[in-house]
Amino acid sequence: MAYKNGFFQLLHKPDGTYIKAYPAMQGGYPLTMEMLLIYLDAKKINCDVSSVNHALVGMKTPTEIKLNDTEQLPEDEYLSIKISSDSMLATGIFFPPSNKGKLMTREEILSDLAVAGIKHGIQERMIDAYLAGRQFCVKIPLAKGTKVKEGKSAVITYNFNTDLNSKPKVNEDGSVDFHHLDMISHINKGDDLATLTPADFGQDGVDVRGIVVHPKKVVQKKLRHGKHIHLSEDGTIMYSDVNGHVSLANDQVFVSDTYEVPADVSTASGDIEYDGNVEVKGNVVTGFSVKAKGDIVVNGVVEAANLEADGQIILKRGMQGMGKGTLRAGGSIVSRFLESCDVVAGGDVTADAIMHSKVVAKGDVVATGKKGMIAGGEIHTRKNISAKMLGSTMGTITVLESGIGDEVMSEYRSIEKELEGLREETEKCLQQLTVFKKKMQQKAGMSAEAMQKLMATKNKYEALSKEVDQKEARSAELKEEIENYQGGRIKFSSTAFPGVKVNIANVLYIVKDELARGQFVREKGDIKVASL
Numbered sequence: 001m002a003y004k005n006g007f008f009q010l011l012h013k014p015d016g017t018y019i020k021a022y023p024a025m026q027g028g029y030p031l032t033m034e035m036l037l038i039y040l041d042a043k044k045i046n047c048d049v050s051s052v053n054h055a056l057v058g059m060k061t062p063t064e065i066k067l068n069d070t071e072q073l074p075e076d077e078y079l080s081i082k083i084s085s086d087s088m089l090a091t092g093i094f095f096p097p098s099n100k101g102k103l104m105t106r107e108e109i110l111s112d113l114a115v116a117g118i119k120h121g122i123q124e125r126m127i128d129a130y131l132a133g134r135q136f137c138v139k140i141p142l143a144k145g146t147k148v149k150e151g152k153s154a155v156i157t158y159n160f161n162t163d164l165n166s167k168p169k170v171n172e173d174g175s176v177d178f179h180h181l182d183m184i185s186h187i188n189k190g191d192d193l194a195t196l197t198p199a200d201f202g203q204d205g206v207d208v209r210g211i212v213v214h215p216k217k218v219v220q221k222k223l224r225h226g227k228h229i230h231l232s233e234d235g236t237i238m239y240s241d242v243n244g245h246v247s248l249a250n251d252q253v254f255v256s257d258t259y260e261v262p263a264d265v266s267t268a269s270g271d272i273e274y275d276g277n278v279e280v281k282g283n284v285v286t287g288f289s290v291k292a293k294g295d296i297v298v299n300g301v302v303e304a305a306n307l308e309a310d311g312q313i314i315l316k317r318g319m320q321g322m323g324k325g326t327l328r329a330g331g332s333i334v335s336r337f338l339e340s341c342d343v344v345a346g347g348d349v350t351a352d353a354i355m356h357s358k359v360v361a362k363g364d365v366v367a368t369g370k371k372g373m374i375a376g377g378e379i380h381t382r383k384n385i386s387a388k389m390l391g392s393t394m395g396t397i398t399v400l401e402s403g404i405g406d407e408v409m410s411e412y413r414s415i416e417k418e419l420e421g422l423r424e425e426t427e428k429c430l431q432q433l434t435v436f437k438k439k440m441q442q443k444a445g446m447s448a449e450a451m452q453k454l455m456a457t458k459n460k461y462e463a464l465s466k467e468v469d470q471k472e473a474r475s476a477e478l479k480e481e482i483e484n485y486q487g488g489r490i491k492f493s494s495t496a497f498p499g500v501k502v503n504i505a506n507v508l509y510i511v512k513d514e515l516a517r518g519q520f521v522r523e524k525g526d527i528k529v530a531s532l
Contacts, residue, residue: 006031007136008039010075010098011064017045017072019052023059031056035137038080039095045072074100079109081116081142087207088145090118096136106131118143119210143208151202153219158194160185162248187246193253194238196223226254226275226293245277247294249310249330254293264300265290277311286322295331302327312347321357332363337371354379354387364488372493374398384488391497391511400520401503402488404481412478415471422468429461491519491532502527 005028011018024030033053040047047067055065075098083090090113097103109127121144130140187193202215223231228241240246244257256276261269264282272278273291280290283300284307290296295311302315304324312331319325321341327333332347338354345361352369356376359365365385367374372388378399379385391398436454487504492515500511502520509520509527518529 003135004028005135005138006059007096007138008036009096010045010072010101012072012074012098012100014071016069017067018064019067020062020064021056021059022062029138031059031137035093038093039078040067042078042080043075046070072098074098076101077104079104079112081112081118083116083118083208087209087211088147088205088213089141090116090143090208091139092142093139094130094134094136096134103134113142118208120206121145121208145207145213146205148205148213148215149203150215151200151218154199154221155197156194156221156223156251157197158248158253159192160187160246160248185246186244187240187255188243189240191240192237193225193229193240193246193255194223196221196236196238198236224252226252228255228257229253245294247277247311249293252293256294265305278309286324296329313345318351333361336369374400381488384491386489386491386493388492388494389497390490390492390495391500393497395497395499398500399503400490400500402490403503403505408478408481412475412482415475415478419468419471419475422464422471426461426464426468429457429464432457433461487522489519489521493517493532496520 003022004025006022006024008019008021008031011020019036021031033049033056036052036056037049039045045067052065052067055063077097078095080093080095081090082092094104106127109131110122113122123142123144126140126142199218199220201218204215205213207213223235223238225231225238228244230239230241231237232239238253240255242255242257244255246253246255248254254276256274258277258279259272259274261272261278261280261282263269265272265280265284265288269288271289271291272280273289275293277294278290278292278296280296280298280300284290284298284302284305286304289306289308290298291308293310295314296307296309297314297316298307299316301317302319302321302325304320304322306326306328307313308328310330313327313329313333313335315333315335318335318337318339319327319341320339323340325341327335327338327341327343327345329344330346333343333345333349335351338349338351338357338359340356341358343349343357343359343361345359345363347361348363349359349361349365351367353371354365354367354374354377358378359380361379361381362383363381364383365374365379365381367387373392374385374387374390375392376396376398378401380401380403382404383402385400385402390400433454436450436457487507490502490504494517496511496515496518498511498514502509502511504520504522504527507522507525507527515529517532519532520527521530522528
């Protein structure tokens, strides 16, 4: 037999059991003690491992090495089979027969694969090639699984500006230009608003054991929309039916030619609720409400009223809430002034003056313009707060907070609680699988019903493990965000008065003496006043 890689053969002699070890030829792989031990362990042959290993190291010519004094029975050619951890590859190592043993036939090789549970992807060409020129003590791929083709989640491409958090222009004299905000995406009838690339679900794979392996789940989406919109026949393109403007709220597209209230929102109009944008030419008087899926624009004054918009809220004159008025916006809020009102914004809040109000914003809170003041009330944001003046000469209590936000902490606590329950369920499944494994090792017969329970438990364990991994990853992200959050900056370009309380990432600073032009920043667990 012509050979290239090192191998060995078991020899039977009257005084004991030997191996004849052959060195590698022409750059082949040398025979290793690890390879020899695979065979000896399988055949339960004892030897002095240290002395055998010493004889193998540096071997240049075929060498006989005595293993023990026991006369071993003849051994036929032996096939050692190993299946990869993902069950997508089965490799085999063929060991030669002893000097009194027989070679394996093709049928015997296929029988060994079947006993090992290999049912799919058998590499018959590799087996034939091996039988045509046997090479011992070398790993040979005997079966390959069919790989899973992973799919792709659906993708929606919006063909308009979905980020309408535009900030108003500040003029050279310090006034704010509320006339050219450019916060609306204008469209024409027939415009292509969005396109959908459908999900690709991928293709199943099959491992060498014949078990179907499913691709990872993908996200399937569809184009969602309100009135004045239609889809192509295949549902992949979205078109506008009217001239107007378009907005995106909660993954749903709305087209509107805008509902206009020609005068005040009052007893004459009643409350307003609309699936698009709303523009009020007059005022919104006390006790009334305006709700819009898009933006709200009010040209007059808003009194103790309630405004809710999935998009932006723009108040060209301002709001005097009298302690009862509320503003809720999914995007930014722009107003000339905000006084005695409750404000929540998913974006920035910008006004010339913010007085005695509670403001909660995910973006920046900015008091800009001629007055540029924040006095009284509470301001809460995850980002920055800036104004000309903070507080007032009267020592008005003004709370300014830049913190991580309750929604982040709530999500973190919720995930940690869910993980506790998921881990308990996973552990129970693992215990059940261990019991099944012991029964199989004991070669106890399993009924069809028991096998069905085993597969159901296995599938449940895999699904739970995947969910635990995903939630642990999200928990780690949130924990890192919470631990590393340093807070934003609170800036004042003119004066910060006594009575101002600054809280940045849970570190409190109280202004006791009047400060001129600067910014509050958090450094190493303390709040310092730095220059702008």
